[in-house]
């Protein structure tokens with residue numbers, strides 16, 4: 001794979017992108033910007049100057065760069081919240097200027113920082129806004145709300161009637177994501193979607209977005225100023241410098257390993273082993289198998305199974321295979337397994353090893369439970385897995401240094 005760094009014409013270069021387009025399971029549509037310029041009235045130089053960029057269908061592409069480099073302007077031109085001064089933007093090959101407002105609403109979801117929910121509307125009303133504008137009937141809209149709240153990890157019965165002020169920042173952001181996905185658009189634009197929440201919630205929301213994307217395979221264009229977020233979320237990242245000029249557009253691996261120039265390497269920071277942990281995902285390492293138990297199951301049976309496997313803990317699952325607790329055997333009292341209390345720290349299989357490490361450090365188990373689609377249990381990631389991975393990275397680096405010496 002090669003890295004591209006050109007300001008005039010930039011397209012995805014990695015192997016995965018093109019092969020995905022049109023493949024079953026990909027519901028996204030390609031976005032193409034052709035020499036797009038935005039000159040705000042009264043400004044000497046353009047905010048975005050002749051930007052050309054192709055976002056392949058079904059991928060997450062992240063626009064990242066210093067403040068004022070034109071990220072938000074570029075994003076908002078895609079759904080015409082800002083009109084370009086010149087140039088063309090195509091979605092699925094067709095010019096966005098030819099689309100009616102309704103067509104754009106259907107095709108492009110929009111998520112911004114904090115969810116920006118209407119405070120006087122319930123969660124249900126907020127999520128139904130676009131379907132209503134598109135004339136969906138009540139039943140279809142209500143079903144869609146249920147489906148979406150479930151998808152973003154909010155119990156529909158519990159949350160649909162609540163007002164935004166009755167939700168935490170992270171929950172409001174989840175509703176914002178649900179609203180952006182409401183009309184099932186092939187393209188979703190996100191502007192600093194997780195900027196307004198604390199770091200742990202941010203990590204969870206990022207994991208959830210990756211998990212949702214595994215199911216939906218939309219084309220998602222995200223703006224952030226946080227390079228770690230870009231590395232974690234992006235199939236590809238676009239590093240912009242002032243004036244919306246592309247400094248580099250490539251996969252996070254290539255950007256980290258071979259920054260196009262000093263601007264990129266300064267922006268990305270040094271390629272330490274820890275940063276490399278942001279590139280590896282939990283599902284890149286071997287998960288430890290772990291005895292599981294069901295709520296209501298005989299405690300004696302569970303204990304026998306765990307002891308036979310040499311486990312001192314069990315992961316308790318609900319009827320949808322979602323982890324509910326992670327007690328030590330000595331904490332299993334009574335005849336049957338009950339819903340455990342206490343901390344259960346989970347990470348999504350697409351979480352980075354960096355996030356997993358953070359989670360493990362705050363767990364009394366020195367490990368974290370790994371979940372996949374719809375929060376289903378997959379196994380356990382522990383320090384051994386991370387240290388093995390670091391060792392492999394170091395060996396690889398030494399070999400590389402040996403070859404180039």
Ligand SMILES: Nc1ncnc2c1ncn2[C@@H]1O[C@H](COP(=O)(O)OP(=O)(O)OP(=O)(O)O)[C@@H](O)[C@H]1O
Nearest residue numbers: 040041043047066067068069070071072073074225
């Ligand atoms: N409505 C406007 N009128 C005039 N100039 C504007 C307007 N909106 C943005 N700009 C200017 O255009 C440039 C790009 O702004 P933009 O918001 O796209 O950058 P950004 O990379 O998203 O920045 P940040 O990370 O700080 O949000 C900046 O210099 C900004 O001052």
